[in-house]
Amino acid sequence: MENFKKRYECVCETFVNMDDKTYLIDKDYNGKNWAEYILENPQIRFKAAIEKDNRLHHFTLNVNSTIFDEDDVPYIIVTLTDITQEVKQQKKLKRLNDNLEDLVEIKTKELQELNESLEKRVEKEIEKSKTKDRMLFQQNKMAAMGEMLSNIAHQWRQPLSSISAAISSLKLQNELGVVDPSGFQSTCDLILRNSKYLSQTIEDFKNFFRQDREKSKFLLKKSILENISLLKDKLKHDQIRVILNINEKVELYGYKNEFQQAILNIINNSVDALNSKKDIEKKVIVIECSNKTLTIKDSAKGIKEEIINRIFEPYFTTKHQSQGTGIGLYMTREILTKHMNFAIEVNNESFELEGEKLYGACFKITLKSKP
Numbered sequence: 001m002e003n004f005k006k007r008y009e010c011v012c013e014t015f016v017n018m019d020d021k022t023y024l025i026d027k028d029y030n031g032k033n034w035a036e037y038i039l040e041n042p043q044i045r046f047k048a049a050i051e052k053d054n055r056l057h058h059f060t061l062n063v064n065s066t067i068f069d070e071d072d073v074p075y076i077i078v079t080l081t082d083i084t085q086e087v088k089q090q091k092k093l094k095r096l097n098d099n100l101e102d103l104v105e106i107k108t109k110e111l112q113e114l115n116e117s118l119e120k121r122v123e124k125e126i127e128k129s130k131t132k133d134r135m136l137f138q139q140n141k142m143a144a145m146g147e148m149l150s151n152i153a154h155q156w157r158q159p160l161s162s163i164s165a166a167i168s169s170l171k172l173q174n175e176l177g178v179v180d181p182s183g184f185q186s187t188c189d190l191i192l193r194n195s196k197y198l199s200q201t202i203e204d205f206k207n208f209f210r211q212d213r214e215k216s217k218f219l220l221k222k223s224i225l226e227n228i229s230l231l232k233d234k235l236k237h238d239q240i241r242v243i244l245n246i247n248e249k250v251e252l253y254g255y256k257n258e259f260q261q262a263i264l265n266i267i268n269n270s271v272d273a274l275n276s277k278k279d280i281e282k283k284v285i286v287i288e289c290s291n292k293t294l295t296i297k298d299s300a301k302g303i304k305e306e307i308i309n310r311i312f313e314p315y316f317t318t319k320h321q322s323q324g325t326g327i328g329l330y331m332t333r334e335i336l337t338k339h340m341n342f343a344i345e346v347n348n349e350s351f352e353l354e355g356e357k358l359y360g361a362c363f364k365i366t367l368k369s370k371p
Contacts, residue, residue, distance in 0.1 A: 011080070016049040016056065023047050024061065035076050038063040047083070058087045060177065083177065089184050090174055096188055097167065103195055107202050159194035166191050218256040220294070220367075221246040224287060227264050231271070238275055238283070242267075243353070245288040252367060254340040262335040265328040266296050266363050273300035273361065284353060289367075297362035302348035311346065342366055 010027075012034050017025045024046055029037035038046050038061055046061045059080040067074050166187045173179045221244070228235070228242055235242060252259065267285060274283045277300060285298045303311065314330040336342040343366040350359045 011048075011050070011078075014050045014052075016051055018049045020047075023049055035063050035078055038078075039065060039076065048080070056084075057082060058084045081177075085181065086174065086177060086179050089179055089181070093167075093170055093174075093184075093188075096191065100163070100191065100195055103199065107199060110202060156198060159198055163191050163194050215254050216256060217251055217253050218259075219248065220250040220252050220289060221248050223252075223256055223260055224263060227260055227267060230264070231267065234271070238271065240271060240274055240283040240285060243284060243286045245286070246294075247289065250289055252340075255335075258335045258339055262332040262340075263296070265332040269329060270296065270298035270300060270361070273303075274298060277301060282353075282356065282358065284358065286351070286353065292367045294365040294367055295362055296365075297349065297351060298360040299353075299358040300360045302359055303346070303361050305348075308346065308348070312344075336365060341368055 012024070012027050015023075015025050017023075022045065024034050024038075027034055032040070038044075048059050048061055050057050050059065060083055062079040062081065064077045064079075065074050066077060170179070170184065170187055173183075224244065224246065228244070270285045274280060274285075280299060280301065282299055285296065288295050311329050312333045333344055336344050344363065346361060346363050348360065349362045350357060351362075352358070
């Protein structure tokens with residue numbers, strides 16, 4: 001044995017101190033050598049770091065005791081499993097997680113700044129308007145912000161769930177020591193894609209609330225598609241189908257964001273009507289444009305005749321007080337008629353879709369395509 005020791009060095013002599021309790025660095029543990037110490041603590045996943053050729057390698061240490069045939073002396077067999085790649089991947093995952101936290105912090109700050117900016121703009125409008133108009137504008141903004149926050153929640157729920165599931169999966173694989181490099185890379189790519197989606201969602205909502213300073217030309221279909229994009233997760237959740245039949249070349253002139261808010265109010269009104277009635281089998285909203293008339297109709301079985309002439313009045317609502325203020329459709333008419341010089345009317349009508357007769361409210365907006 002002495003001659004053997006002169007020729008070979010014990011692996012424990014090369015252990016590097018990693019300042020980690022799971023890494024072995026001592027030769028003696030209460031009178032037992034390190035191998036015996038591992039053998040008596042099978043529930044702990046012991047590791048060791050060894051430097052070789054100026055490179056640091058990480059290993060897990062597994063110890064077993066056995067007795068060979070024709071020999072009563074027990075032998076201890078130590079198995080070292082190289083986990084260097086796993087440790088590198090774990091560090092990379094930590095950096096990715098730190099970057100993700102930084103991104104969430106940045107976007108949270110942007111949301112706070114956006115909220116502060118909206119509040120300042122609302123205050124300026126209050127100073128310029130009469131008392132009645134100030135109250136209406138404030139309430140409409142608050143209602144719109146409430147709708148937007150709800151839509152943000154719908155948009156973020158799935159990607160956040162995917163990120164959480166991906167990180168949990170990597171953590172479990174890491175604990176089990178079965179991290180696959182290709183799987184690790186694909187999971188990192190998934191997390192990055194969803195992070196970019198969260199970032200883009202914030203940009204979309206920022207653009208929606210940006211104040212128009214001047215009138216401009218914009219494409220009707222594109223602007224409505226942007227509205228539908230903001231509502232897509234809500235529509236999917238409520239199982240509402242939107243059918244859009246608009247020529248891509250139809251062009252309008254005016255305040256694009258105000259127009260989008262007006263259209264969004266009408267679409268949200270149809271969504272609420274469809275969700276308020278449980279006996280509707282086919283939930284659809286049909287948006288069409290023909291002969292400079294934009295129509296938005298739904299299959300919610302129409303508005304009661306005794307109130308249909310009042311839906312554009314301020315503070316008039318068919319919802320419970322906690323669910324609606326009656327401002328949305330009033331502001332829609334104000335925007336379309338006073339700011340855009342359009343005309344709007346509503347009636348109930350029947351229409352056929354895919355061989356099935358449907359009935360509901362129909363909003364008709366007369367458009368102007370030139371300044």
